Amino acid sequence: MESALREQPLKNTKAAVDVDADVDKLTNSVDKLRLDLADLGYSTKGNKQTLQKRLKQAKKNNVGLVKNEKTENTESNEKEETSNKLVNSGFDCLFSFSSQKSLPSQPFDYYLFFDVEATCEKNNKNYPHEIIEFPVLLVEGESFEIVDQYRSYVKPSINPTLSEFCTTLTGISQETVDNSPDFIEVLNEFQQWMAKYSLFQDKSAIFVTDGPFDINKFIAKQCIHDKISVPTYFHRWVDIRRIYANFYRCRQENITGMLAALDMDFEGRAHSGLDDAKNVYNIAKRMRDKGCRFKKSTKFRTYLGRECLDLAFRLNGRFQQFNLPTNVHRDWVAIKLSNLLLQYPAGITEAIVLTELESQWTDIDKEYQNGTGTRYHSIDHIYNGSFSSDCILEVTIEKFYYIPGTCFTVLVVSDNTSIRKVELLLHQKYTFLLGNHVQTSSRPFLEKRKVKLAVVGVVVSKSSIESLSGSQPQDDEKMARVSKLPRIPPTEQLVFLLSATYDRAFVTSQFGSDCLSNLRASHTRRYKLWLKILHIDKAAHTSSAAAYGNNRGQYLKLYLCDTSDEGSGAILTLYDYQISLSSMLKKGDFIGLYHPGLIESSTESQTLGDGGVLLEYTNETVIFCMTEQDAEAAELTNLMKRYPSSDPSRSEKSASQAANSIVSQLSDLAGDSKDVMDCRMYKKRVYIKNLRSHMINITLFGRIVAMANNNPYRGGKGDQPMDRYAIRLVDETAQIDVTLWEAVGHRARRLREGHYVLITGLSTSKVYKDSNGQTTWYVNGSTSCGTEIINVSTIQCLLASSCFRKIVGLNTISNYEQCHVCATVTGWYISDENGERRLWEGEIKEDGTVIEDKNSGVRLSHTKCYGHKSCLRSVTVADEGQLPYCSFCACSVYNQQDLVRIFAGELDEEGAVLYWTLDDGTGEVVFAEAGQDISAEFLNSTASQFLTLGIKGQLQALDSVVGKEYWMSMNQV
Ligand code: AMP
Numbered sequence: 001m002e003s004a005l006r007e008q009p010l011k012n013t014k015a016a017v018d019v020d021a022d023v024d025k026l027t028n029s030v031d032k033l034r035l036d037l038a039d040l041g042y043s044t045k046g047n048k049q050t051l052q053k054r055l056k057q058a059k060k061n062n063v064g065l066v067k068n069e070k071t072e073n074t075e076s077n078e079k080e081e082t083s084n085k086l087v088n089s090g091f092d093c094l095f096s097f098s099s100q101k102s103l104p105s106q107p108f109d110y111y112l113f114f115d116v117e118a119t120c121e122k123n124n125k126n127y128p129h130e131i132i133e134f135p136v137l138l139v140e141g142e143s144f145e146i147v148d149q150y151r152s153y154v155k156p157s158i159n160p161t162l163s164e165f166c167t168t169l170t171g172i173s174q175e176t177v178d179n180s181p182d183f184i185e186v187l188n189e190f191q192q193w194m195a196k197y198s199l200f201q202d203k204s205a206i207f208v209t210d211g212p213f214d215i216n217k218f219i220a221k222q223c224i225h226d227k228i229s230v231p232t233y234f235h236r237w238v239d240i241r242r243i244y245a246n247f248y249r250c251r252q253e254n255i256t257g258m259l260a261a262l263d264m265d266f267e268g269r270a271h272s273g274l275d276d277a278k279n280v281y282n283i284a285k286r287m288r289d290k291g292c293r294f295k296k297s298t299k300f301r302t303y304l305g306r307e308c309l310d311l312a313f314r315l316n317g318r319f320q321q322f323n324l325p326t327n328v329h330r331d332w333v334a335i336k337l338s339n340l341l342l343q344y345p346a347g348i349t350e351a352i353v354l355t356e357l358e359s360q361w362t363d364i365d366k367e368y369q370n371g372t373g374t375r376y377h378s379i380d381h382i383y384n385g386s387f388s389s390d391c392i393l394e395v396t397i398e399k400f401y402y403i404p405g406t407c408f409t410v411l412v413v414s415d416n417t418s419i420r421k422v423e424l425l426l427h428q429k430y431t432f433l434l435g436n437h438v439q440t441s442s443r444p445f446l447e448k449r450k451v452k453l454a455v456v457g458v459v460v461s462k463s464s465i466e467s468l469s470g471s472q473p474q475d476d477e478k479m480a481r482v483s484k485l486p487r488i489p490p491t492e493q494l495v496f497l498l499s500a501t502y503d504r505a506f507v508t509s510q511f512g513s514d515c516l517s518n519l520r521a522s523h524t525r526r527y528k529l530w531l532k533i534l535h536i537d538k539a540a541h542t543s544s545a546a547a548y549g550n551n552r553g554q555y556l557k558l559y560l561c562d563t564s565d566e567g568s569g570a571i572l573t574l575y576d577y578q579i580s581l582s583s584m585l586k587k588g589d590f591i592g593l594y595h596p597g598l599i600e601s602s603t604e605s606q607t608l609g610d611g612g613v614l615l616e617y618t619n620e621t622v623i624f625c626m627t628e629q630d631a632e633a634a635e636l637t638n639l640m641k642r643y644p645s646s647d648p649s650r651s652e653k654s655a656s657q658a659a660n661s662i663v664s665q666l667s668d669l670a671g672d673s674k675d676v677m678d679c680r681m682y683k684k685r686v687y688i689k690n691l692r693s694h695m696i697n698i699t700l701f702g703r704i705v706a707m708a709n710n711n712p713y714r715g716g717k718g719d720q721p722m723d724r725y726a727i728r729l730v731d732e733t734a735q736i737d738v739t740l741w742e743a744v745g746h747r748a749r750r751l752r753e754g755h756y757v758l759i760t761g762l763s764t765s766k767v768y769k770d771s772n773g774q775t776t777w778y779v780n781g782s783t784s785c786g787t788e789i790i791n792v793s794t795i796q797c798l799l800a801s802s803c804f805r806k807i808v809g810l811n812t813i814s815n816y817e818q819c820h821v822c823a824t825v826t827g828w829y830i831s832d833e834n835g836e837r838r839l840w841e842g843e844i845k846e847d848g849t850v851i852e853d854k855n856s857g858v859r860l861s862h863t864k865c866y867g868h869k870s871c872l873r874s875v876t877v878a879d880e881g882q883l884p885y886c887s888f889c890a891c892s893v894y895n896q897q898d899l900v901r902i903f904a905g906e907l908d909e910e911g912a913v914l915y916w917t918l919d920d921g922t923g924e925v926v927f928a929e930a931g932q933d934i935s936a937e938f939l940n941s942t943a944s945q946f947l948t949l950g951i952k953g954q955l956q957a958l959d960s961v962v963g964k965e966y967w968m969s970m971n972q973v
């Protein structure tokens with residue numbers, strides 16, 4: 001308090017140097033009034049007159065006790081001001097102690113004051129700046145004292161010699177930088193230093209800089225030089241200039257400006273990074289002592305143009321990952337990434353990607369923990385009457401009692417957002433849980449049980465609060481306002497949560513005996529199943545045929561598997577109002593399914609392959625749910641294990657595993673070598689060589705080297721054969737064939753050899769013995785595992801990323817079976833089957849005459865080649881009157897609409913071929929045979945559009961491509 005009183009009114013030095021004195025007198029004096037008021041802890045809102053009045057009053061009161069925390073808040077009004085005055089005038093003695101203590105708590109545990117120096121040249125803004133000094137002061141949020149510092153000079157690589165201007169400006173000598181580590185080394189070391197304090201991990205932290213440049217410009221440029229993404233800890237920071245201008249309600253100033261206004265001196269040498277940082281800290285400390293809170297103020301935004309993006313896989317192997325949000329998994333990133341690329345068709349910058357993904361992840365992180373995409377409501381919502389029809393609560397049962405004379409049990413539930421409680425009438429089907437036989441390790445099942453439920457309505461009950469409040473201490477004031485207690489009618493949509501600590505015995509006793517493979521549809525026998533959720537599909541509208549004769553509008557499928565050796569699958573279908581149950585569950589959860597309904601047979605069973613079981617949620621079904629982590633902790637992930645541990649196929653497998661050293665690197669994956677290995681949360685890349693049997697949720701990234709025609713599988717239980725496409729995928733470690741079933745296979749039909757794809761949600765089968773007695777297993781992709789395919793080759797932005805493809809010179813392509821080039825189209829021509837160049841109708845011959853004779857020229861419109869619309873591969877028209885047949889999809893093409901005309905090898909009956917000539921400056925020109933894809937890409941039109949252009953238009957279109965540069969992948973033919 002003492003120091004606050006002694007504080008001098010702020011001096012504004014700026015007025016003296018400004019040119020337009022008249023104008024500035026006004027603004028500056030307003031600025032000054034505001035500075036003074038802020039300094040005394042008063043509101044800085046209002047016009048000059050108000051400010052003057054307020055300041056006068058303030059000085060009269062002559063007390064600066066209550067720090068004006070509201071200064072940042074533009075909402076501050078007269079009321080607050082008066083209350084400040086009251087406090088100031090009357091109760092200063094009383095409040096003096098507490099006000100001193102009540103300096104605002106800072107929102108971050110630590111602040112990193114940061115000011116880089118970089119290479120530069122006089123008057124050159126576009127200089128490729130490289131960081132040469134990287135100093136950080138670590139300040140503890142609570143005490144706001146400096147607790148440590150990190151400082152390193154950095155050796156620049158692009159311009160290793162410092163300009164004289166730079167040395168003079170920063171005081172950093174050539175010798176200093178010559179003997180310093182490079183940026184990546186410094187960053188890695190700095191991260192280790194941050195890790196000592198658990199910054200950005202257990203402890204929250206944020207950088208504080210003077211203006212946006214240190215991060216937005218210098219860090220951003222440096223990261224691009226070094227081919228790393230800007231680390232996430234640099235994505236937000238506190239810009240002291242903005243905080244200062246907000247706090248004192250004045251214009252932004254640089255360090256010297258701020259110091260002058262605050263009547264402080266610069267300590268040390270200006271443009272020495274560490275000293276700059278120290279002075280920024282001095283300013284911040286002063287503001288903090290006046291009650292300023294340091295909230296993040298600026299988001300990362302790049303000043304640089306479009307940059308190659310490397311999200312899934314880092315470019316610079318030397319850079320050590322730090323602070324990757326721990327639960328973000330690759331599938332999620334991959335899928336979001338492809339969505340983003342669709343949203344920004346013109347290309348996206350790394351900064352857009354990272355900020356978008358980061359903010360989406362913050363939203364979704366909770367969802368991943370709680371369920372899929374659920375915003376849980378709180379009990380307060382019920383009291384406010386603001387709950388909607390899809391209101392879902394997560395609550396704990398405080399107590400339960402019978403309503404005498406009825407068959408109703410009332411659960412009194414609470415959540416941690418409110419001290420209020422709500423009554424819930426228990427649905428009949430759950431009453432068995434009240435019995436003594438349903439015990440957890442020590443207490444009745446319902447006691448302190450966490451449940452998630454969909455609220456179907458609210459009735460206000462008359463029962464008094466007191467009778468329910470029990471021994472819990474109550475906040476009288478709040479409770480008094482509540483005279484009525486809401487009661488929730490019985491709900492069918494309720495999930496009981498199980499914990500590893502209490503419920504192991506419950507699970508083993510209830511769910512230990514039934515297994516999917518021995519289910520028989522019967523109306524007498526009731527089953528209790530322990531299943532893992534593999535995938536939760538999106539809700540879809542029922543077609544009338546699939547609606548089982550009921551008037552069901554929507555359905556949603558949960559794909560489940562048991563934990564037996566067979567890993568048998570099941571689908572639980574939820575209809576309409578039941579769909580809300582799915583939002584209480586998430587992929588990976590284990591569920592205890594009590595009395596599910598069994599659907600006897602349906603064509604849908606095909607989607608599960610052999611022996612999938614179809615289940616329904618009936619009015620007898622009860623769901624218990626345990627998170628994956630808890631199930632692992634309680635060793636309940638393989639409750640159905642059927643095989644003896646001496647199973648020969650098992651030991652065989654482990655032997656082969658031991659031999660494969662790469663596989664052993666995966667030992668940190670969830671599940672030991674006997675379990676199904678779930679890669680969902682595995683944060684490293686899984687390579688083809690890492691694969692083994694019994695894995696799920698695999699994401700592979702690789703290049704397609706072969707695609708097989710549809711080979712429908714007829715061995716399933718259904719009558720219909722299942723479509724089955726195979727692709728051969730290659731990555732750095734190996735190649736493997738992946739079978740894509742049904743819908744996923746159909747989606748893959750437009751892929752081509754040479755495409756790079758990211759495939760998520762693959763699984764590997766159990767071990768089979770093939771006809772030669774060899775053991776083998778298969779990689780499968782299907783909707784039931786949640787497989788998605790992202791064609792990376794068609795994502796423009798990624799195309800340019802050198803981590804995905806190595807660009808080679810045209811002169812070296814003969815060394816590669818498949819490669820990527822970046823070349824300019826220098827021309828096109830048509831040749832016949834033998835490679836003889838052919839002249840076009842309309843083409844000008846060497847002698848200057850135009851070919852008009854339709855017989856000596858070839859016409860593109862002569863093409864007789866048709867393609868199957870869904871796969872763009874050519875179809876064969878067997879005989880007149882017969883249906884065209886697509887051998888790739890193994891089906892007849894029924895409709896004319898399913899046919900498209902495509903560019904193909906043959907341009908007319910004689911088999912003319914369109915060639916493009918390319919040049920990439922490596923001295924050679926090659927001719928590329930144009931497949932329909934290339935031509936469509938080059939010409940930016942489909943074949944059928946192209947054919948409608950007429951000969952002149954076609955020539956123009958072809959010529960317009962000449963001179964353009966393309967990234968291409970090439971196959972040796
Ligand atoms: P500062 O934090 O103000 O010391 O500036 C950081 C970096 O910005 C310096 O290391 C220089 O690379 C660059 N810089 C600052 N002032 C100038 C200037 N007047 N001319 C050129 N570059 C400058």
Ligand code: MG
Pocket residue numbers: 115116117271272273276
């Ligand atoms: Mg500096």
